[in-house]
Amino acid sequence: MASYDSDDEVDYATDPAWAHITPLPQDDGENPLAQIAYHPDYVVAMSYLRGVMSINYHSAQVLKLTADIIGMNAAHYTVWGYRFKTLMALEASNVFNDEETSWSWRKELDWVQSIAKQYEKNYQIWHHRQLIINHLNDSTGERERTNEMFASDSKNYHVWTYRQWLVKRFNLFDKEELDTMELLLKEDVRNNSAWNHRYFITLGRLGTDSPADGVINREIEFAKVAISSAPQNPSPWNYLKAVLRKGNIDLASLKDFCEQFAPIDSEDKIKSSHALDILSEIYDETGNLGKAEQALVLLAAKYDPVRKNYWRYRKRLLGSKENVPTASEKTPIVHATA
Template identity: 35%
Template sequence: MSSDEDIPFHKQPKWADIVPIPQDDGPNPLVPIAYTKEYSTSMNYFRAICRSQEQSERAFELTTIVINLSPSHYTVWHYRQTLLKALNKDMTQELEWVQEMIDEHPKSYQIWHHRQVVVDHMSASAFPAATVSTTPSNLHTVPMIPYLELSESQQKAAQEAVQTELNCIAQALVEEPKNYHAWSYRQWVLSHFGLGPWWEEELGYIDELIAVDVRNNSAWNQRYFVVTLGPKGLTDEVLEREVQYAKTKIERTPNNESPWVYLTGVLRKASHPLSEIKAFCEGLLQKPNANFSPFVHSTLLDIYEQEAKQERRADSLLKAKEEAIILAEKVDTIRERYWNWRKNQLKAIAVEA
């Protein structure tokens, strides 16, 4: 005897009262999409459910069916989120299902956003009223859990929740280290649960990723996020540590753009002049593997230009022009027109004779 699971959902008795609503593409659709019959049928029933705003177990089951057929259907995800709360569904069980979806579709933004919605709902129930602050990951005003004000048991629960989420994300990043949606969610997790120990621990995780692939620009971006927006802030001590860290990586791979962007980025963020790395950059010119790095020469161009403007130094202006010529004619010829433009811009700088 067949069970209901073996029968298409729309042929089961519990769906007999629903009148499906077909998709209306107008009388003469120019380029109709060739949906599968299974998907078209499921969506016809979903439209009927949406029209009546039904909140039931069968409606919840239907969202599962449609999402399995189209994991990026944001309307269905939103409806599912409404049903989760209206039906008081088991959020832990929902997370387990979401994990399965992430394993199959790790680059779907809708899946990661749904996980965020579920975790946010669970944390709101588990912890006291959150303080309202700006989450650095998306610059939106959202609740952030006051971790430092929690009891010891609550802090332990928060740490376990964060670790669960970070493990989930790390698993996805093994397959695709530059998964933008996974990284974005990781930043939300770090921020949402407040000023816990995971901020400092995150640097260890980033170190591991960069050790495996020093060109992992996503890991470098995450390091910048943690260092500049974490609870410690970009103090002079932290800045010195990060400058030395970037220098070490640059010496290994001077043609790798990521640590150069990071190095100049943290200096600018801390309002320190690029001239602080002038000796380092000039020293790299003596190394064969670095002398033809466009990033060495472009950074020196920026440094010399800055000196010429601020100190009105003629020698710095001359060096800046030389760097622009080297970039245009030798080490970065594909951007020749840009570097020539930069060279022409230098003519407007007034220097002392």
């Protein structure tokens, strides 16, 4: 059994190899209100899996059976769970590499990767992979596997969740990880997932601890360069504010930078509503209420009218020192957890 993607179909009802398993049909009760019309092949395969699970049976046959079902319904978490349980049982019995089974954890990972490429938005696949890598205690090649997936969809939430778990599990807070995030952001500066992960590996993982010397300044400059390439992109603005908070740096330090993209007195040269938002807060904090009001009026009337009621609300609070989150803070950096 070199692979699970062969065209060999199994008729479980007539195959002698399955004669020792009593299939158990799905029990929907009497007169089900909305019975699902499953494909006949799926109905048969699931009935045999129920029979297998009822006697806690594990073998190479079960790997084939679960692979068949996953091919029909890759989101069936119960099937994935029993498959992992079977793999663990086969390893414990030392039959992984015998002639009948001819399987291994690495072959399983290769197979899982092929399934992941077919069903990119499937969570169960990545949880299964996580269980395997955690069991093997070996992350070799795993970052490369996630990079393969990012090449297809660089914002796949399930892959990012797995990637963050991988980094935490194996302490991969290194230059390779940082370089990968820099590459992804060069390819797409609007990739909020990559911004989130960059913050996690540089600052978010520290908790209340202070970052190493130079890290805050490096990240500030990195965000500023990204903003200069796309001033209306909210991701680096949010990132920049998060870095300032982590470094205990006053928001007012951004005044000159923000005014490059939102010169209040040259309305036609304003390039970023996010810069206007930050400037309104800076002007308010420094007592320049006239300019703060001017920035909020521009946001409500021209640069972000969808949220005009919010900007008007902010305008009413000018000078009150009430701690009101700016619009950019309403989309915080969020870290995926596994």
